[in-house]
Amino acid sequence: MKVVPGWFRTCAHGLAIVFALWLGVHIFAPVEWIVIYALTAAVSATLPAYRLAGFIGLGIGILVGAWGTYLLRDAWNALSLATIFSSDGGARGGGREAMMLVVAALWLVVGSAFRTQHA
Numbered sequence: 001m002k003v004v005p006g007w008f009r010t011c012a013h014g015l016a017i018v019f020a021l022w023l024g025v026h027i028f029a030p031v032e033w034i035v036i037y038a039l040t041a042a043v044s045a046t047l048p049a050y051r052l053a054g055f056i057g058l059g060i061g062i063l064v065g066a067w068g069t070y071l072l073r074d075a076w077n078a079l080s081l082a083t084i085f086s087s088d089g090g091a092r093g094g095g096r097e098a099m100m101l102v103v104a105a106l107w108l109v110v111g112s113a114f115r116t117q118h119a
Contacts, residue, residue, distance in 0.1 A: 004118050008111075009048040015107055016045035022100060032071055033097075036064055040104040047115050054115030061108025068101035 019041035026033050039060050046053040 004048050004115065008114065008118075012044050012047045012111060015111075016041050019044060019104065032067070036068060036101070036104065040064060040108060043108060044111070047111055051116060051118075054112040057108045057112030057115070061105050061112060064101065064108060065105035068097075068105065072098055072101070 019037050023034060023037040023041060026037060043053060043057045043060055047057055
């Protein structure tokens, strides 16, 4: 069994902390958002330790991308680079949520694929 590199462990645990904090920001949000960020934080935390977490993370990453796209269905028309990077964070257009969902889905898919290759 190969051990994952140290940079991968650091990145996975750092992102687990980021998503746990982001979960705390959304504690009064609808359940869908809480589930997305809780799953992302949990998978990210266990990813360096277990190869099985890589396979589970791939599935959850695809699910997060699809589910997040569905949840932001009404905000896609309002999204633009100007609203995402504006001073209010694109709060009115869903910019922050779109950015975090992209980060979550990409991390879960790419990080999980990397983890499954390093067994």
